[in-house]
Amino acid sequence: MDMMSFPIDVVNPSGAVILGPDVVCDGFADGPSGRVQTHIHKDHMDGFETSKGLQQIILTEPTRQLLIAEYDADLPYRTNILALREFERYAIGSSHVTLISNGHMLGSVQVLVELKDGMRVGYSGDFFWPLDNAIEVDALVVDSTYGSPDSVREFSQGECEERFAVLLRRLLARGPVHIRAHRGTLQRALQIISDDVGCPIVASKRLNEEVAVYRNFGYGIQPLITHPSETAKTVLADGYYVRVYGTGDKNPVDLQSGSSIKLSAFFSRRDKPVLEHSERSYCVAMSNHADFFGTLDYIQATGARFVVTDNVRGPQACRLAFEIQRRLGVEARPSSEMASRGWGARPG
Numbered sequence: 444m445d446m447m448s449f450p451i452d453v454v455n456p457s458g459a460v461i462l463g464p465d466v467v468c469d470g471f472a473d474g475p476s477g478r479v480q481t482h483i484h485k486d487h488m489d490g491f492e493t494s495k496g497l498q499q500i501i502l503t504e505p506t507r508q509l510l511i512a513e514y515d516a517d518l519p520y521r522t523n524i525l526a527l528r529e530f531e532r533y534a535i536g537s538s539h540v541t542l543i544s545n546g547h548m549l550g551s552v553q554v555l556v557e558l559k560d561g562m563r564v565g566y567s568g569d570f571f572w573p574l575d576n577a578i579e580v581d582a583l584v585v586d587s588t589y590g591s592p593d594s595v596r597e598f599s600q601g602e603c604e605e606r607f608a609v610l611l612r613r614l615l616a617r618g619p620v621h622i623r624a625h626r627g628t629l630q631r632a633l634q635i636i637s638d639d640v641g642c643p644i645v646a647s648k649r650l651n652e653e654v655a656v657y658r659n660f661g662y663g664i665q666p667l668i669t670h671p672s673e674t675a676k677t678v679l680a681d682g683y684y685v686r687v688y689g690t691g692d693k694n695p696v697d698l699q700s701g702s703s704i705k706l707s708a709f710f711s712r713r714d715k716p717v718l719e720h721s722e723r724s725y726c727v728a729m730s731n732h733a734d735f736f737g738t739l740d741y742i743q744a745t746g747a748r749f750v751v752t753d754n755v756r757g758p759q760a761c762r763l764a765f766e767i768q769r770r771l772g773v774e775a776r777p778s779s780e781m782a783s784r785g786w787g788a789r790p791g
């Protein structure tokens with residue numbers, strides 16, 4: 444078969460992932476009657492309002508609840524929003540959709556679509572590696588956030604978490620600590636703080652509501668103190684606390700006292716889980732994304748014979764397509780849509 448005839452692509456500047464005639468993921472495109480929402484990160488939410496009016500929206504229950512906490516009061520009452528269980532096979536048009544966890548954050552999934560002729564196509568979404576279950580497909584759209592051979596981490600995420608806990612305890616002894624991270628990574632950190640550190644945690648009302656959803660789904664996160672409030676005022680004056688900032692929260696502008704930790708692997712060094720920018724400022728390479736070798740391992744695990752690399756959400760799509768062909772001997776090309784956000788776009 445001509446490899447280019449696999450009906451998969453990423454088609455508009457906001458990154459709508461096409462999987463055959465019936466399904467689009469993480470963006471709006473004209474035609475498909477269903478939209479899969481793989482997770483709630485902003486770079487996957489484009490056109491959601493349009494989709495809500497025109498398409499069947501398919502997601503997991505945690506994603507549905509996170510969306511309600513974040514965006515829209517009318518979601519609970521909409522009949523075109525369908526939460527699937529993991530591995531449940533759902534018929535839409537002439538296709539069948541199955542959602543399987545991809546370890547990226549609460550509720551996040553890979554998408555398998557079985558087409559009428561038996562062809563299996565899929566989308567990784569943003570994914571972590573290793574995974575228990577990779578989708579098995581003929582053709583795959585893969586996230587290319589860490590698609591370059593430079594994006595290698597020679598340490599495990601377990602090691603990062605340990606180093607984070609040690610660093611946090613050391614910094615707390617000197618004053619308050621401010622922690623910034625993306626959704627999902629931040630909730631991992633909150634579990635570690637709750638388990639290992641035990642100090643008051645201050646967060647915005649918005650973040651508090653988001654964390655409540657994680658707690659519903661089994662995350663062991665202690666109660667957070669909402670800021671602003673009287674209690675928060677007392678804790679801030681006391682000076683022994685962690686303050687956390689998630690997506691959508693205003694970041695600290697000028698820290699009068701204490702230190703800051705950013706949780707991100709984006710500018711990390713391959714051999715260093717912790718980077719010290721100054722005595723008061725650190726970055727820990729906690730990430731919910733597979734690195735370069737994890738990405739190749741994932742592609743192999745899916746069995747795909749043809750791969751499209753997402754050229755909208757990562758600047759490394761061309762490089763990744765090149766490496767897939769060279770290292771795996773699998774046909775690959777970047778998606779036809781170019782990145783609209785340009786260089787410097789951050790993974791979400």
Ligand SMILES: [Zn+2]
Nearest residue numbers: 484547569791
């Ligand atoms: Zn994401």
Ligand SMILES: [Zn+2]
Nearest residue numbers: 484486569791
């Ligand atoms: Zn993303």
